[in-house]
Amino acid sequence: MTASDSEPNDSEQREPMTATAGSDTIAAIATARGRAALAIVRLSGPEAVSVAAACFRGRDLRVVDSHTAHVGYVLAKDGAEIDHVVATVFRAPRSATGEDIVEISCHGGDFAPALILESLIHHGARLAEPGEFTQRAFLNGKMDLAQAEAVAELIHASSSLSHRVSLSHLQGRYSDVLGRLRDELLELCAFVELEIDFTDEDVEFADRARLEALLAHADDLLAGLLASYRVGELVRDGVRVVIGGRPNAGKSTLLNALVGRDRAIVSHIPGTTRDAIEADAEIDGLLFRFVDTAGLRETSDAIEAEGVRRAHHSIDRADVLLYVYDLAAGLDEAEVQFLQDVTDQDNLPIILIGNKRDLVEQPAAASLNGLPFVDLSAERGQRDTGELDTLVRLLLDTVAAGLAGTDASHVVTNQRHRQHLREALRAVRAARHALDTGLTGDLFTLDLRAALHELGAITGEITNEDVLDQIFSRFCIGK
Numbered sequence: 001m002t003a004s005d006s007e008p009n010d011s012e013q014r015e016p017m018t019a020t021a022g023s024d025t026i027a028a029i030a031t032a033r034g035r036a037a038l039a040i041v042r043l044s045g046p047e048a049v050s051v052a053a054a055c056f057r058g059r060d061l062r063v064v065d066s067h068t069a070h071v072g073y074v075l076a077k078d079g080a081e082i083d084h085v086v087a088t089v090f091r092a093p094r095s096a097t098g099e100d101i102v103e104i105s106c107h108g109g110d111f112a113p114a115l116i117l118e119s120l121i122h123h124g125a126r127l128a129e130p131g132e133f134t135q136r137a138f139l140n141g142k143m144d145l146a147q148a149e150a151v152a153e154l155i156h157a158s159s160s161l162s163h164r165v166s167l168s169h170l171q172g173r174y175s176d177v178l179g180r181l182r183d184e185l186l187e188l189c190a191f192v193e194l195e196i197d198f199t200d201e202d203v204e205f206a207d208r209a210r211l212e213a214l215l216a217h218a219d220d221l222l223a224g225l226l227a228s229y230r231v232g233e234l235v236r237d238g239v240r241v242v243i244g245g246r247p248n249a250g251k252s253t254l255l256n257a258l259v260g261r262d263r264a265i266v267s268h269i270p271g272t273t274r275d276a277i278e279a280d281a282e283i284d285g286l287l288f289r290f291v292d293t294a295g296l297r298e299t300s301d302a303i304e305a306e307g308v309r310r311a312h313h314s315i316d317r318a319d320v321l322l323y324v325y326d327l328a329a330g331l332d333e334a335e336v337q338f339l340q341d342v343t344d345q346d347n348l349p350i351i352l353i354g355n356k357r358d359l360v361e362q363p364a365a366a367s368l369n370g371l372p373f374v375d376l377s378a379e380r381g382q383r384d385t386g387e388l389d390t391l392v393r394l395l396l397d398t399v400a401a402g403l404a405g406t407d408a409s410h411v412v413t414n415q416r417h418r419q420h421l422r423e424a425l426r427a428v429r430a431a432r433h434a435l436d437t438g439l440t441g442d443l444f445t446l447d448l449r450a451a452l453h454e455l456g457a458i459t460g461e462i463t464n465e466d467v468l469d470q471i472f473s474r475f476c477i478g479k
């Protein structure tokens with residue numbers, strides 16, 4: 001199997017949705033730059049096979065079967081050998097882009113792929129724009145727009161959960177959910193339009209209860225998809241966990257323990273950390289972005305004061321706050337007030353951490369105001385990760401409650417989609433309102449059509465060039 005062959009819907013063609021794809025032949029290096037055993041240079045377009053054949057010494061690629069691989073040499077424009085390669089030919093329409101494709105697997109590194117690309121361009125190909133291969137796949141009906149966007153998400157996946165979600169989107173499961181909803185709304189439209197047709201003959205309106213049920217279902221589904229966006233953000237960008245507390249509480253020690261390396265400077269001098277320090281760790285498939293901050297206190301030191309200001313700023317943007325205090329010192333009044341304020345105003349999940357457990361005799365007293373609480377020794381946690389188990393479990397419970405068993409096909413990760421889903425939900429609610437007030441008919445159908453339009457914009461049934469340019473320009477070249 002090659003990369004092209006493994007894309008979804010290889011043999012199954014969707015109807016092309018918009019204008020025709022480009023008619024020239026594009027080429028690009030599809031793999032990352034730098035030293036590697038292998039690299040892939042791709043060509044797609046009507047002349048892909050003849051361009052590749054013109055600089056290939058081996059079988060005549062113009063006469064080989066589709067989906068066959070051939071060993072040979074790629075030659076430079078002066079006939080010099082560039083590299084010993086495998087060229088795989090996919091003929092339209094059974095290819096990833098729906099056009100003729102040739103994939104040349106060559107040796108990696110700085111030279112072979114670049115020289116091969118140069119030779120292909122010399123023989124008539126053009127350098128591909130970012131995302132142009134995927135754009136052609138979309139324009140040729142190989143995938144819908146949501147799937148094409150999932151290609152970029154998959155490439156950028158930063159945790160196994162975001163990988164799972166984007167793969168599910170790429171496989172079209174999310175598109176299927178939207179497709180089913182679309183079918184239901186179409187059925188609704190048909191219902192109502194039938195009623196309009198027959199009003200003169202005084203035909204009783206079809207099946208009102210069924211109409212209501214279908215609309216309620218559409219409402220639920222759209223609202224659920226929208227609600228998943230928050231989860232989608234966590235999946236896509238990771239969970240921002242900010243570590244806050246007084247100077248010397250052991251925040252930097254805890255950061256180092258959580259990420260398993262000496263990321264932040266630890267010292268016995270209060271006020272060591274100034275700038276916010278970030279480090280990532282994947283836990284249970286989810287990306288966590290831990291942020292260590294300057295200890296919170298009043299200070300006359302200008303630099304430290306700026307650090308404290310930044311710490312507050314980080315806390316404002318947190319998904320979860322780990323509030324660390326020294327068990328031997330306990331929480332002071334101002335801290336208790338601070339925690340109360342954050343809980344009241346920001347609705348930010350907080351886990352309270354009593355640190356330096358090794359320095360106190362008695363286990364700490366129970367938590368403050370029902371905040372989840374753990375006592376531990378961050379210092380010991382650096383040597384023995386078991387020390388952090390309770391904290392990690394609490395953290396996962398806090399963030400991942402909604403994620404456990406998350407149906408990857410129902411998670412919205414894309415802001416563009418969210419906008420369209422919001423509009424679709426607004427339209428469905430307007431239709432429900434119309435139905436409640438007995439206003440079925442023309443206006444009602446307009447609302448349903450508006451909802452259909454919004455869903456179509458997500459999968460690309462309805463789109464325009466600007467939107468496409470915006471989407472595909474964010475891709476890397478060669479994809």
Ligand SMILES: Nc1nc2c(ncn2[C@@H]2O[C@H](COP(=O)(O)OP(=O)(O)OP(=O)(O)O)[C@@H](O)[C@H]2O)c(=O)[nH]1
Binds near residue numbers: 249271273359376377
């Ligand atoms: N005994 C003991 N000492 C600890 C523990 N965790 C941290 N320390 C010590 O406490 C001191 C302060 O630790 P840091 O991690 O630098 O504290 P911080 O909260 O980042 O401090 P600032 O950056 O100044 O705000 C250091 O001397 C650490 O070695 C612990 O679990 N037990």
Ligand SMILES: [Mg+2]
Binds near residue numbers: 253264266273292294
């Ligand atoms: Mg510190």
